[in-house]
Amino acid sequence: MTLRIYDTGTRSQREFVPLRKGHASIYLCGATPQAQPHIGHLRSGVAFDVLRRWLLATGYDVAFVRNVTDIDDKILTKAAEHGRPWWEWVSTYEREFTAAYDALGVLPPSVEPRATGHITQMVTYMQRLIDNGYAYVSDGSVYFDVVAWTRAEGSDYGSLSGNRVEEMEQGETDHTGKRNQLDFALWKAAKPGEPSWPTPWGEGRPGWHLECSAMATWYLGDSFDIHAGGLDLQFPHHENEIAQAHAAGDDFAAYWMHNHWVTMAGEKMSKSLGNVLAVPELLKIVRPVELRYYLGSAHYRSVLEYSQPALEEAAAGYRRIEDFLHRAVDVVGDVEVGAWTDAFAEAMDDDLAVPRALAEIHNTVRAGNSALADKNTEEIRRLAETVRAMTGVLGVDPLAPQWADAGASDDGSTHHALDVLVRAELERRTVARAEKDWDAADSVRDRLNEAGVDVTDTPDGPQWSIK
Numbered sequence: 001m002t003l004r005i006y007d008t009g010t011r012s013q014r015e016f017v018p019l020r021k022g023h024a025s026i027y028l029c030g031a032t033p034q035a036q037p038h039i040g041h042l043r044s045g046v047a048f049d050v051l052r053r054w055l056l057a058t059g060y061d062v063a064f065v066r067n068v069t070d071i072d073d074k075i076l077t078k079a080a081e082h083g084r085p086w087w088e089w090v091s092t093y094e095r096e097f098t099a100a101y102d103a104l105g106v107l108p109p110s111v112e113p114r115a116t117g118h119i120t121q122m123v124t125y126m127q128r129l130i131d132n133g134y135a136y137v138s139d140g141s142v143y144f145d146v147v148a149w150t151r152a153e154g155s156d157y158g159s160l161s162g163n164r165v166e167e168m169e170q171g172e173t174d175h176t177g178k179r180n181q182l183d184f185a186l187w188k189a190a191k192p193g194e195p196s197w198p199t200p201w202g203e204g205r206p207g208w209h210l211e212c213s214a215m216a217t218w219y220l221g222d223s224f225d226i227h228a229g230g231l232d233l234q235f236p237h238h239e240n241e242i243a244q245a246h247a248a249g250d251d252f253a254a255y256w257m258h259n260h261w262v263t264m265a266g267e268k269m270s271k272s273l274g275n276v277l278a279v280p281e282l283l284k285i286v287r288p289v290e291l292r293y294y295l296g297s298a299h300y301r302s303v304l305e306y307s308q309p310a311l312e313e314a315a316a317g318y319r320r321i322e323d324f325l326h327r328a329v330d331v332v333g334d335v336e337v338g339a340w341t342d343a344f345a346e347a348m349d350d351d352l353a354v355p356r357a358l359a360e361i362h363n364t365v366r367a368g369n370s371a372l373a374d375k376n377t378e379e380i381r382r383l384a385e386t387v388r389a390m391t392g393v394l395g396v397d398p399l400a401p402q403w404a405d406a407g408a409s410d411d412g413s414t415h416h417a418l419d420v421l422v423r424a425e426l427e428r429r430t431v432a433r434a435e436k437d438w439d440a441a442d443s444v445r446d447r448l449n450e451a452g453v454d455v456t457d458t459p460d461g462p463q464w465s466i467k
Contacts, residue, residue: 001349004053005226006301006371008234008256009160015350019254023084024060027053027216027253029229029237030112032077033070036200036278037100037249039295039306040230040262040269046292047259047300047352048228050394054348057393065219066109067212068094070116071205078193100279104292105395105402111219115211116225119197122206122214122342125248126186126199134247138177140202142239144209146182149247159237160256167357170236184240205285209240216241217250227253229433231260231269259333269306277306289403290315295398299355316454317362321391323464324365332377336401337392338385344393354394361390369463396398423452426462429455 003016018024028048031041046064050134055062074409079089101108127140129135134149148166150157158165160283170184187210188253190203197205217222228240238256245252261268269277282291285308294314297303329335341364348355370381391397398404425444432440445455448464456463 001210003058003349004309004351005255005257006351007252008258014255016225016255018060019223022059022061023224024055025220025224025227026065026226026228027212027213027224028064028066028109029233030066030068030109031094032074033090033097034072034074035093036280037044037093037097039098039276039282039291042100042104042106042279043104043262043295043300043304044230044259044293045101046395048257050300051226051228051257051352052107053393053395054352062110062222064110065216067215068097068112068114069208069211070094070114071146071195072208081452082167087250094149103279103283103288104295105289105400107395113215113219113455114207115215116197117219118211118215119199121218121418122187122210125210125214125217126201128248129186129244132247132249135186136179138179139199140204141177141185141423142187142199142201143178143188144244144247144321145179145182146184147180147244149243154246156169156246157297158239160242163235163239167229168236170240174351175458178240183210184236186244187237188326190430208235209244212237213241213244213248213250213252217245217252222252224253226255226257228257228259233283233456234258257300258260260303262295262304262306262349265305266305282311286311289396289398290318293394296394296396297358300352309448317358318396318398321361321365321387321396323399324368325387327372328368328380329399331372331375332381332384335381335384336390337388337397340389340393341386344390348393357390361387361392364390373461373463422448422464426455429462 004013005016006012007014015023026048028044034135052062052064073087075090076086079086082089126135129144130137131144134145136145136151146157146165146168149155158168165182168182170182172185174183174185174188185207186205186227187199187201187206190205196203197206203215216227227241242252263269264277281293286294291311294311295304295315297317301380325335334335341360344357347353347360350356364387368380368387371379371383388397388399392400425448429441429444432438432444448455453464
């Protein structure tokens with residue numbers, strides 16, 4: 001099988017055929033650092049990190065560009081409200097986003113361009129649009145002429161989002177100088193107290209949509225494979241990126257991928273709703289690898305409804321995988337990364353069906369636990385190597401250095417010591433049950449539960465895991 005991805009542009013699942021054999025080029029709309037990152041932001045980072053890891057694992061060379069929008073109305077507003085320079089404000093939160101990505105094991109991008117570092121490319125892009133008749137200058141601002149573009153041969157404006165042109169609202173409050181309210185700003189004329197850069201049409205700062213079109217094509221070329229981002233960016237941002245690029249004469253992205261939202265009580269997580277869960281706060285509840293496991297556990301195109309019980313349940317699921325691998329290391333020593341199963345590969349090739357991939361991982365873990373009970377060292381090693389291969393693709397391999405260093409020690413000594421203590425307790429419970437001393441047996445189980453140890457009775461005897 002080959003990778004098939006759901007392309008938002010065609011609303012269909014398509015086989016991934018890269019523009020250049022063996023090479024995948026991806027542009028991901030990254031952060032606008034105006035406040036602490038929340039898990040709604042990080043879901044996108046994790047989802048497309050999984051895409052990147054699967055492409056790398058299957059032999060692709062991947063160019064992965066993730067931008068930073070470091071100049072924006074919201075950034076300027078927040079900085080002004082707090083009496084801080086805009087550049088200091090954005091730099092502070094950019095570092096927090098980087099720390100959150102790193103904490104959750106998101107691979108660093110091939111390049112992380114910032115909007116303010118690409119003004120020259122934006123000026124060139126605007127000039128191309130003006131020359132082609134799809135942009136105009138008004139009082140120092142530059143606007144994209146949506147009406148002119150919709151009348152052009154081959155125009156596909158609205159096709160990505162499915163919106164009717166006459167019903168569109170760009171979300172821009174300042175309509176001064178526009179020929180039509182449908183038009184959107186490529187360049188905003190300078191205002192007192194705001195940062196600005198020189199252009200042939202006057203001082204000002206870039207519009208949001210222009211930034212990404214200019215940066216994507218500068219690094220990946222006028223044609224590249226995949227443009228990715230959150231579902232909320234579909235309109236107006238991505239729709240306008242396509243319009244700019246096609247009007248300038250670029251083919252732009254061959255595939256469009258969008259991850260769905262994280263919600264709370266059915267509402268999209270956002271600052272305006274006041275239901276933000278910052279990453280540092282959640283890392284007080286679970287470990288970083290457990291938070292990553294949770295954010296990646298649902299299909300990327302499905303809504304992820306946040307609740308603390310759901311987060312804790314996901315963390316417990318991860319710990320069952322971790323427990324098996326640590327027990328395997330105790331028995332067979334070092335475990336290398338092996339080969340994934342066919343079922344795992346089929347799931348990943350089916351538009352990154354991570355829930356099915358996780359089910360295959362847990363099936364393999366159950367088989368591994370049976371092999372441990374049977375003391376079948378050859379099978380223990382094989383299954384542990386398989387689990388490492390599959391969890392590695394998802395970025396949650398418990399024996400990978402980042403997670404091993406943060407959890408049990410590399411040699412498994414901490415887990416081994418705990419295993420000895422827990423199994424001594426379970427032996428007392430087994431003896432008590434054999435003597436029909438049910439109170440003593442229940443007391444052992446209750447004591448272990450209070451310590452966060454979950455006991456499961458199986459035909460092969462009691463098995464334990466950390467809750």
